Structure formats: structure tokens, C-alpha cells
Amino acid sequence: MKIAVVGLRGIPNIMGGIESHCQQIYPRIANEGVEITVIGRSPYLEKRKTEYKGVSIVGLWAIQNKFLETFLHTFIAIIYSAIFIRPDVLHVHAIGPAIFTPFARLLGLKVVVTHHGADYDRQKWNALAKFILKTGEKMACHFANKVIVVGRSLTLELQNKFPKRKNNIIFIPNGTLANFGFDCVKSDLPKDISVSSDGYALAVARLVPEKGLHDLIKAFNHSEAPYKLVIVGDADHDDEYSRQIKKEASENVVIAGRRSGIELQSLYKFAKVFVLPSYHEGHPIVALEAISAGTKVILSDIQPNLDIALQTDCYFKVGDVDSLTRKLNNLDKLNLHVEQSEFLARYDWNAIAIETKNQYASVLGLVHGDNGTV
Numbered sequence: 449m450k451i452a453v454v455g456l457r458g459i460p461n462i463m464g465g466i467e468s469h470c471q472q473i474y475p476r477i478a479n480e481g482v483e484i485t486v487i488g489r490s491p492y493l494e495k496r497k498t499e500y501k502g503v504s505i506v507g508l509w510a511i512q513n514k515f516l517e518t519f520l521h522t523f524i525a526i527i528y529s530a531i532f533i534r535p536d537v538l539h540v541h542a543i544g545p546a547i548f549t550p551f552a553r554l555l556g557l558k559v560v561v562t563h564h565g566a567d568y569d570r571q572k573w574n575a576l577a578k579f580i581l582k583t584g585e586k587m588a589c590h591f592a593n594k595v596i597v598v599g600r601s602l603t604l605e606l607q608n609k610f611p612k613r614k615n616n617i618i619f620i621p622n623g624t625l626a627n628f629g630f631d632c633v634k635s636d637l638p639k640d641i642s643v644s645s646d647g648y649a650l651a652v653a654r655l656v657p658e659k660g661l662h663d664l665i666k667a668f669n670h671s672e673a674p675y676k677l678v679i680v681g682d683a684d685h686d687d688e689y690s691r692q693i694k695k696e697a698s699e700n701v702v703i704a705g706r707r708s709g710i711e712l713q714s715l716y717k718f719a720k721v722f723v724l725p726s727y728h729e730g731h732p733i734v735a736l737e738a739i740s741a742g743t744k745v746i747l748s749d750i751q752p753n754l755d756i757a758l759q760t761d762c763y764f765k766v767g768d769v770d771s772l773t774r775k776l777n778n779l780d781k782l783n784l785h786v787e788q789s790e791f792l793a794r795y796d797w798n799a800i801a802i803e804t805k806n807q808y809a810s811v812l813g814l815v816h817g818d819n820g821t822v
Contacts, residue, residue, distance in 0.1 A: 451477070452537075453487065453541070454487050456470055459486055459505065463682065519545070519580075522544075536812055538552050540561045549587045566730075568581040589617065597620075599752045600621070620803050624792065638714075649677050651722070651725070655690035657689050658728040670769065671776040677701050716743055717742065735756060736756075736795055740788075744784040759783050761775075761783045
């Protein structure tokens, strides 16, 4: 079985939820004897052609532009796939790239789309961009052989919205690692940001408005928290918002930039609390990683975060700075307990990779597919 993957910047260790998702599932699927080629964007990759844990990675030219990058690169990548890879299945990630689903089908490709979230709700998009993203969602649901959705509530919503295609819309969540941060020791914490174990709250996100980092910084500055705030992440395209977030850096608010590997895992493991104040998510991998690392979490009460089904105290009303301030002031009084073994079993990357491979086989008529229930 040969699979071509498009719609992402690339792997490994490239910032983004889609990229993290692909970095986890494709080496696992490759280990099952499947030939995987990820077509990434050259500005984010060190080499034009390389390999990562059995996955072939090809970097194609991409313009670095917030509005055009994804669409132009996906169009080029689909043509490249059809001519040079000739895959059994083309796997398209996200609803923006999914607007080209009918085009890929016209080229004779079988298509699986993974819907990573209602991107048209993101604050950064104008009316035209939102229309294009909603159109991409429709194209995926009408023309893809299978649509995998990472959010439980969103899956049900789409099945109700497209009842004739219900059986082709499948819920498969993001996952996490049972040993995430397990081997980290306190000395692994980054030396350049001067933090100590249990001495900081952590956020991991791109510096974009829908991640709500402005709310978190305001809440933290209003709080009496006797610890620091560390924000890990950066913007793909530097703009007014990302520059403003970086200006908020102070002795107690640390803008740590991109981190990966042992540095990132140690930051998760030794944080006093992980905070995700997002206005928009698909299925928040960063929250799953924090819980896997054994860290307490506080999340905004948007539906994708509620779908994780944590204790009530783990949530605050999205955009409510006062509510978040109170949470930060009273961490030790909150019930933030998570039954970790049950959680890890629910979001296991190995099982998710196998289920994704099964969907490929279903598209090719090799096995009977999922019935689309959630």
C-alpha cells in the first residue's frame, strides 16, 4: 500500500498540531509495511528529500504567505503525487487543502481527508478565507472517500450536516504518549529561561489570536501567582499580534520561542500547571501531552476542550480573564485530578495509527470500513 500525504508543512519537529499528529502516526503506519511519502514545504525542511523513521519526506517549493502558502502548495503537491508517486491513497490534512479534493479525484486518486477542526472559526481569517475554508469542508465531505475527524462533537455535527455521507465521516482522535516526559530530569529544563520545577505555569501555542495568549498574559499579570508564566511557541508569519505578545515579556512572563525534544518535554513535566486559553481547537494535542506528562491542566471551555472530559475545575469560560485569574490564584484548591491510565488508553497513538491504516484499507476495498458511529 502506497500513501501520499499533503496539506502540512512537514515533519519532524515542525510547530503545529497537524505536524505533530503526522509525526506520530506515519512512522507507526510505515512500521506496518505501508509506504508513506509526506510532501512538505521546502522553507520548513532542512533537505529537499530525506527520511524520518521509515517515512519518505519530499520538500516542494512553497511561498511563505499566510493566505496563499497552504493552497498553492497543496495544489502543487497533488499534481506531484499524481505524476511521480502514484499513490493508492492521497491523504489530505485540514479543510483548507481539502478544497482540492474534487481535483484529486478527477486525477484518479482515492482521497482520505483528516478534518483537524473548524478552521473558519479562527480569528485571523477574513470573510473570503472563511468562505474558502467552509467550501473545503463541503468538498471533503461530498467527494473524499473517507473523512477522518479528530473531534468527537465535530464528527457528530458533520454526520448530521451531511447525512448521505454519514458512514464516510469517521471519528479518530489525536493521541498522546504514555512515556511523554518520563525520562526527563530537572536539569533538562532550558538553562536560558531560568525556571525551576513547579515554579511556572506553561502554555504551548502558536502566537496567533485564536490561542488566547493575550487573555492568559492579562490574567497572569492580574493574579498574585508566586510563579512565572512560560509561553512556548512562535508565529509562522510575524505580524502585529505576535510582536505584541513578544513585547509582553518580562521577568515573570517568559516568551521562550520554539522548543522541541527533551527541552519541551521537561517544560511540560515540571510545570506547576499547563494552561490552554484557546478560542479555537480541533483536538488539542498540547493538552493531551501535558496530561500525559502528569501535569495539571486548565483549559478554556470550548467544545473541543470539553470533549476531553476532565474535571469541572479544569475549565474556565473562554475569554473570561477574571475567571482565569481566580484559577491561577487558587491552583492548590482546585480539583484538577486526571485518571491517567484511563486517559492514556483513550488517546493511544498506536491504536490511532492502526485505525487510520484500516481506513486506507477500507477505501481500497481490502477490509470492511467503520460504520461512522461515535
